[in-house]
Amino acid sequence: MATTTLLNTQKKESRWGMTKKNVIWKRKDLLGLEDLSADEIALILDAAKSFKEVSTRKVKKVPTLRGKTIVSLFFEPSTRTRISFELAAKRLSADTIGITANSSSVLKGETLKDTAKNIEAMNVDVVILRHSTPGAPHLLAKVLGPSIINAGDGAHEHPTQGLLDLFTIKEKKGTLKNLKVSIIGDIAHSRVARSNIWGLKKMGADVTVCGPSTLMPVGIERMGVKVTNDLDQAIEGADVLNVLRIQVERQKKGLLPSIREYINLFGINRQRLKNAKDDMLIMHPGPINRGVELTPDVADGPCSVILEQVANGIAVRMAVLFLVTGGKE
Amino acid sequence: MDILIKDGYIYDPANRREGNFDILVSCGKIKTVAKKIKAQASKVIDARGKVILPGLIDMHAHLREPGREDAETIETGLSAALSGGFTGVCAMPNTEPCCHNQEVAEFLLKKAQVLGKANLYPIGAITKNREGKELSEMSELKNAGCVAISDDGNSVKDTAIMRRALEYAHMLDMPVISHCEDTDLSADGVMHEGYISTEMGMKGMPAVSESTIVARDLQLAEFTGARIHIAHVSCKESLDLIRAAKAKGIRVTSETCPHYLVLTDETVKSFDSNFKMNPPLRTEEDMKALRAALKDGTIDVISTDHAPHIESEKDVEFNYAPFGIIGFETAVAVISTDIVSKNIITWNDVAEVMSNHPAHILGLDKGSLGEGSDADITIIDPDEEWVYKRDEIKSKSKNSPFIGRKFKGRVKHTIVNGDIFPI
Secondary structure, eight states, rough: OHHHHHHHHHHTTTSSSOOOOOOOOOOBBBBBBBTTTTHHHHHHHHHHHHHHGGGSSSOOOTTTTTTTTTEEEEESOSHHHHHHHHHHHHHTTEEEEEOOOTHHHHHHHHOOHHHHHHHHHHTTTTEOOOOOOOTTTHHHHHHHHSEEEEEEETBBOOOOHHHHHHHHHHHHSSSOOEEEEEEEEEEEEHHHHHHHHHHHHHHHHHEEEEEOOSSSOTGGGGTTTTSOHHHHHHHHOOOOEOOOOOOOOHHTSSSOSSSHHHHHHBBBBGGTTTTTTTTTTTESOOOBBTTBOOOHHHHHHTTBBBHHHHHHHHHHHHHHHHHHHOOOO | OOOEEEEEEEEEEETTEEEEEEEEETEEEEEEESSOOOOOEEEEEEEEOOEEEEEEEEEEEEOOOTTTTOOOOOHHHHHHHHTTTEEEEEOOOOOOSSSSSSHHHHHHHHHHHTTTTSSEEEEEEEGGGEEEEEEEOOOHHHHTTEEEEEOSSSOOOOOOOOOOOHHHHHHHTEEEOOOOOTTTTTTTTOEESSSHHHTOOOEEEOOHHHHHHHHHHHHHHHOOOEEEEOSSSOOOHHHHHHHHHHHOOOOOEEOOOOOHHHGGGGGGGGOOOOGGOOOOOHHHHHHHHHHHHHHHTTTOEEOOOBBBHHHHSSSSOOOGGGBBOOTTHHHHIIIIIIITTTTSHHHHHHHHHIIIIIHHTTTOOSSOOOTTTTTOEEEEEEEEEEEEEEEGSSSSSSOTTTTTOOEEEEEEEEEEETTEEEE
């Protein structure tokens, strides 16, 4: 059985993980990284390491989830995350269906709960949900039997993105402990920032958030991060820069005077990186506004691991699907 | 029907009376209050160990009729109020149509009269359709029976209109009840803006969106000399402003609601929309400040802001759920369990903030257990332990954050104009 093989591989490669403990995955759902323990995060990252190899095979498929049905319900536009989940499920041999809906259809008639109940009645095993409202997946997890995976709920959490960022950093740096990670940009509206902060803090990293004061949410320092408005300070000594997408609409809402001024203060170009560590990683959850938060030479430069994040996303999502459907170590 | 209430412990701040007394009710009035009354009565209530308060008056409630009879009707609302010990209820004007003319006010009063349950006191709108543009016909509203005016739920955004409203209401000696919210500052918000909203990635409504309008309205009240009543105060900043205004002699009164005294924004972490209201639940610091303000008299009134919503509207994603919770049937229990039992205020203070003060602010001849007063009486067992169950809710809507909560203190009888409503 492929599952057994995978687990054996995992055991052989235990040096990748933390010292082996008997961590057992018990959760039905993956709603956020806030709820997870460091051991649970390590378990996912370990499993992802094993699954990463599958995508490099000639036949990119294992029978692990054969006979399982996975529905992805996207109430917000997404390309990367949706495709990544879909490929992850398919490479595990699950049957997948993707539904994209406008969240306004909720207001028109059927409630999210009703939609989900209908899907449940069709005996699905996993529901992957992307929704503009924080807590939407938590609402479903309370009422549905199938596993719920949060693929982004408003500005709250995006746990698989957080996990793939952690995976990428760990793969490159060997560990997360004591690493200095700076997250740059629109912290207030970013679910990526929040999931990264929870995950990184639990794994012992040192996190700084940097952005304009109008995009810095109240009390963020209580999440255990350093806060700065000075990009140079955030870059100096950092092992990783995780650069967030800046949405042009923020200007219209009075949060930024102009994108031009944003670029001057927080845009990352080669000049701004002159005091950076040589081996500093540049990450971005995508899609990139080239020339805004990152200049093209930096986005495509030697420090950039942006495309590796995308590749790792599939492995991490395979691991998550495997674990929530009952995979045990 | 004569009622003899035996040996209850009376709190009657209007007559500076406290202690064990008997009360004889006859022809809808309190006939005698004395130790050991010997009289024949068709109904005798043994009130040993019970707390007797002047009938409670809720200054801030939504009965939804006319317009949203699916969520609440005057009948179900007033039944729920009686069940919670309220002998009088102020109905906020945000109905459809809005209570901005005498027809709607008269409709409400007529309906309540036919029902013969709790007293209903309509509150008229400050502006037509509560749009904040043109003053409503306040004199007509007053003549039709409105006891105050408010654009409840909407802050009057135009400062000049608010000034004129205060001036005009002052002429009529009507209090203006202000929902204080700068809707530009609170735009799209669904909860208090603070650490918890940051953690949850939810759009916040900062405390300053309330206090900035409290400050404006206090200035306008001072300028016009009018009486202003600040609705559902939720944050420390507003309290500081109100306290200073009172010290200065500005004619301001204020209210808060039981939920602001016992719940904080931490509860929103459950994503349960029964913790979603406007103003939002704020921080522990605000909660403590409200308790202190209740104690020092900065807060004059506890109202419920009873706001029924049907389940299918409330049981959705947090962002999409409407603001508000029901409160008639839990107000006394919450105050008894978490405020009086914890010695924050006494039952005598409860008589003031839930009966005597509302009557005084609204100019009602109520809130007293004196001989000759209307027989509006609330009888509470302060020691009874009970669990608030969804199936037992009298209100048509069930949107309460207190379902399943164990309480100590329960309303046993509510007497309105001499009619007794057993629980």
